[in-house]
Amino acid sequence: MKAAFIPSSPAALLAIASVVTILCGMIALTVGQEPISLQEVWRALTQPDPHNMDHAVVQTSRLARVVVAVLVGASLAVAGGLMQALTLNPLASPGLFGINAGAMFAVVLIAPVIGAVSFSHFMLLAFVGAGATGALVYAVGMRGPARSDQARLVLAGAAISSLLFSFTQAALVINQDGLDSILFWLAGSTAGRGMNEVRLAWAPIVLGLLGSAALARHLNILVAGEAIARGLGQNVGRLRLLLSVCVILLAGTAVSLAGTVGFVGLVVPHIVRRLFPNDFRWLLPGYALFGALLLLLADLLGRIVLPPEEIPVGAMTALIGAPYFIYLTRRSGQHA
Template identity: 45%
Template sequence: MKNRMAPKRRRVLTLFLIFFLFLLSFASSLLFGQTPITAGEVWKSFSAFNDEATSHIVVQSDRLPRAVIATVVGASLAVAGTLMQALTKNPMASPSIFGINQGAIFFVVIGVVYLSLSSLVSLMGMAFLGAALAAAVVYVLGSLGRDGLTPVKIVLAGAAISALFQSYTQGILVLDEAGLQDVMFWLAGSVSGRTLDMLLPVLPFMVIAMITALLLGRAINLFITGDDIAKGMGQKTLLLKAVIGVIVVLLAGSSVAVVGAVGFIGLVIPHVARFFVGHDYRWVLPFSALLGAVLLVSADVLARLIIMPQEVPIGVMTALVGGPFFIYIARRGVSNL
């Protein structure tokens, strides 16, 4: 009993340490930026807000919303990536394998260039619609044929749809260069200028999807042993695949709708989580959520500090981490999920 409890204690301790890193990154997001703000001023902005104090306004109207949004989006993308890798049994899978990013961006471009949409709320709606449609098309294409939905078919379908949407987007922007400036934010990804009001419309979907995902850990443990074994144990694998697909759409689609295309979190974080806790998805999923939040909040802090007073798009920062990691995974040939 003692030996079996030891790994659990280590996991709990590690989880608390990562949570401490999250608190540290969240506090850093409130403190650091173009306008220097002390910890005391941050505290006063919550305990005794003064609408005439610049530091209080900066914290409440800019830094707090972007820290909260980065937390929610980072956790959502990480969990979505974890589920995608479990669903496809592919260690290089991420939400973009469903064409979610590309579908969302394509619909945003359509909204800007052809529908003359300009409000962020309208563009968020277009992004979510495009993400959902792309995922639905990939799921249907991956399910065609005698064997139904298989990892290989869904990967091929995702790659094809992603390339299709990307080529359409590039074609439209070549014909209308003015539209490129309007959608640059969505192409690169950023939490700058986002408000909590922009998160609220999709937050209920993200919360429901996140809670459902965390409850699926035991079922996923059985699923990754193989379809035949899972079916033999009485699991309804087709239903589980459908539920996972819906969760991925809700988490990743909502994230893209709020902050644009932020890549590599869904690819990198699941591997880091499995490094800490092994392959028990009852632990991998919550670790992924917390690690994803840490990564995106930290990336946002670095994005605003590197070339002050300007900011680097947060998607560029995550790519700096995820690009080399992607090459490492490809060269190593990781296959054990």
């Protein structure tokens, strides 16, 4: 049930969410070790002066951090919504595909061997590991005659993730030098990323978002039930494959860019479904906007709660998301 102050029009709600996201992004550009006024931030964006130190900070560091938060938040939220629709499981999240486990395993196992030294190298390794693991989970989960059984995908994801986490821990015991790399991914952060990393990430994220938008109408039919979808002429197997590719592109790129950021893909779809019509043509843009907004807020709070120290954004999303998810769980239990 919506609160009275929430607009009933989904278009109006999307517009409001867009404005709030932009405002949060502008505020985030002012926050750092040295505060910068909104006026100076605006000048840095519209009329940058290469000799102005504040403008350089905004252009080279803070702007990239805001863009990373928007891309990662939107990707994880949409991927989470797609996973919950794909498995018909409201507790599903992108991690169900083994994305996090595969990314960390690739970084810890391969980075010391090839001597990866830049963050771009780590990103590529993490994306390859996440993508390969997601493909493996899909292949195992959908293999056999019971292709329509979503539980197979859940079990395959849980089993392969646990296996890779165990291998990762064993690799860290053998090679202590990889500990810094794994802590880097476990914390989850938007700091230290530049526009080079954004340029590497934007193409697969945009492809995943556009692909999921193109499948929105078909997704509306799929969640009504497999029998109904087949009766209406949907190729359910191909649809699930395309949705899985979108999830892997979105979540794999997000994890490679920001590390392990939990609860965004789990909680945001629940919030959006309470505000928007049950139509993926509205839900998907809602997921993207509210996911971006949540990660921007989490990153902003992480920088101002304990100055001059920063709380990793992965910890902040857990602090924000876990209480809300507990509330949802208790509420659903009361109505059961």
